[in-house]
Amino acid sequence: MQTSFFQHASVQLSKQKLKTTAARLVNHHVNLAVTGLSGSGKTAFITSLVNQLIEANESAHLPFFSVVRESRLIGVKRDVQPNLTLNRFAYEDAMSKLTQPSPQWPSSTKGISQVRLKIKYKKSQGFSKYLTEDATLTLDITDYPGEWLLDLPLLDMSFLQWSAHCEEELNDPNRNELAQDFFNAVAELDLMAKGDELALQHIAQLYTKYLNDCQAHGYQLLQPGRFILPGELSGAPVLHFFPIASKQLEQQDVDFSNLIKGSNAELLVQRYEHYKTQVVQPFYKEHFKRFDRQVVLVDCLSALNRGFHSYQDLQKALDWLMGSFQYGSSNILNRLFQPKIDKLVFAASKADHITPDQQTNLVKLLESMLHSARKQIQFDGVVTESTAIAAIRASKSGLGQLNGESIPVLQGTSKQGTAITLFPGEVPQHCPEPEFWLQQQFEFPKLSPPVMKAEHVLPHLRMDQILDFLLGDKLL
Template sequence: MLSKITQNSSVQRFQDQAKVLGNRLMDHHVSLAVTGLSKSGKTAFITSLVNQLLNARESSDLPFFSVVSENRLIGVKRDVQPDVTVARFAYEQGLESLNSEPPKWPESTSGVSQVRLLIKYRNQSRLRRLVSEYSTLTLDITDYPGEWLLDLPLLELDYVQWCQNFWDDLHDPTKSSLAEDFKSELNNLDLTGTADEMQIQHISNLFTQFLHECKAQGYQLIQPGRFVLPGELVGAPVLQFFPLNPAQLKLASDNQANGENSELLDLLSSRFEQYQKKVIRPFYKKHFKRFDRQIILVDCLSALNMGAHSFNDLRKAINWLLGSFHYGTSNILQRIFSPNIDKLMFAASKSDHITPEQQPNLVMLLESMIHEARQHIQYEGVATESTAFSAIRTSQVGSSILNGEAVQVLKGTTIEGKAITLFPGEVPKECPAQSFWQHQGFAFPNFRPMPKGDNKSAFPHIRLDHVLEFVLGDKLE
């Protein structure tokens, strides 16, 4: 009996893999990665995207999504989980939060999750109509914690290089102040003594506390990412290491030159390497190399609110991320055996937190942040697009008088439940110079979701149809 179950399971896996390969060959499969750093709105975005597609035939507002505007969409339904070893995206829980009283935002990403949709549509392509009037596109959407993404470039470093990068980064006076407890305890470490597991755990906890405090202060480039969002690795020794300071590294190097090895250095180096081999590399191999479409969500507004250090760190983190993905135009063989990302969208989220006339500025600001990395990506033949959008609209636009002139204002409800009307300020059109931060005059609020009223309708949004058209439009012809 057990052997039959095992055989059936194996057959099912083979059939699923064959189906995916067949769909890729016929160009009927899209693997979409939704990435971005914490608080960029990934969970709300995927919840709204799924909600829009499931309701696209009846109640969604998607005028720029061609398969809908041309009345070729037959229907959309959820399919079984594509990978049984990966968590199911919490769509129902997200709906429950957004439809609660008062409405709440869904819980943020804490691990990898996936959702599969089947999109049935009437063919527009003559070639496809020769085969069948209808086709079905399989769409796999995968969500990742932003902190984990920032670990991928660590694969290019050894332990000493990572330590050097850390201390170079600590020239930032704010970060240096936040690291006082960690630095103090590190200075008391005897590099020539026996490695003490409890001492290593204690200093690792102080290092982790420092990373959490950096994140709370608005810093975006937090590494190693699993230290602040460990997932299933809570308490594991693979998360118990830390960077030695330059003086300690020099002492260890001098000792090694004299034939004296450091047990502590060997242990820390070993754990860093194990983190690369057993945490980062499997994560990359299992997920990242199979994507063919990608959306990177960027919360520019929160970074502007936090100040120059947060904005500059966000810019650095995004460009850091872009070097970790596999870009390039895919031919048929590549699509089957080694998919590449051939379409990439940069999306500035929460555009409903600014007035409509400021939204073009937000797009230009985003483009200025990614200009250099984008040039390289386009050279590789990848189609790119930048937009500002809101997955779930939370504000209404009104008008008021400011300094004798009519201005647009926003009306919404804060997270705490207070109704407000305000002009949030102007968004810079490009990455600001240092002098900008001394005179900046904006305060972009955090709104709670508006009550949807009708549970059968799709969520109100801004430009989500543009996002769908860019990512899926060419696959639904």
């Protein structure tokens, strides 16, 4: 019996070599960063993204995710995460809270966490399709506290420059009022005297209280981020520093080029520089520079609720955030030696808190907020997308009657657990002028998660479109 040419040993060996070469040329790995400031919905987003993928072949509703629509998705499973020193993303805990009889939102991000998924699919095109019918994409998703992200620009700032930045922020009347205890304490500090660690610790605690009070009043451009969420650094001297106003530096004749050894001023500078080199820089090198896809979540509605100062501060914070990432078109060599983010989604979260007719306005509002930062990103060759999403949909839309006319309304559950039906109001396409806020205010609702009953798939808005934008080109 003759052996088929295609079964010959040398042909099989050549075929195996071709498979190996094809595997090296085809990218089967995506590092996804999910970023956003506190309260933007990062934990809910990652929970939903994992849920949609794992349940994609069951009852998930993903009509715009091409690999599902074309029936090419074989299956998705969670795998051991690559960095064993990071927290495991608490997907099971989040799902437990969401599926209990009185559902609760997942706990917010307190530190770095990670999840790895293996996505097995049938190939649709390309040379490698003829070598093997299916492939597996590894997806690593990393979650960070939003507060830590704002520290990255400090790497390019000296202590004096950072103090000048903070002083500019403190000129805001609301911030200034919140900082009075800090002002009073730091004014008594002799910068040229021998270093007093207890005094520095006390003043740093007052500065931390000021930052937390600012966050409670809707401000988001707050540094250093570890002061708000210290993690394992809680109580460490590396967090016992604070900015000094230029007037105090002049009054005490502080010369930063020739600081007195062991003085309070020298200790402040040393701790600031140590914070940059030992806390911020490793965080950047170990994590941020390896990402190649990114989602930036923005809670525009909460900023509108809090007022003009909160909206403006969020916009400034996003500008800072965008300058901290490496952007640029990716190719094989870049991916191997210097990964860069080449696809970026800007997502206005909590789109289910407004009626469907207002979601277009929400996207336009987001785009107006990101206008300056986005121009540079697009110039660098990054493919960007703006959208409005609800990672976990908490409302249903419908029509109600007002003065004999039909109006769009939402039905959901309030934070107190009562059923509500309301028209949340119109969303502006851009930030209203300051005068507007003196006469009117926004009151977009805060909703509880939906009751899941026996379902396993989280309801959502546009998560399938997000998945297709981020992964569709890797699943061909």
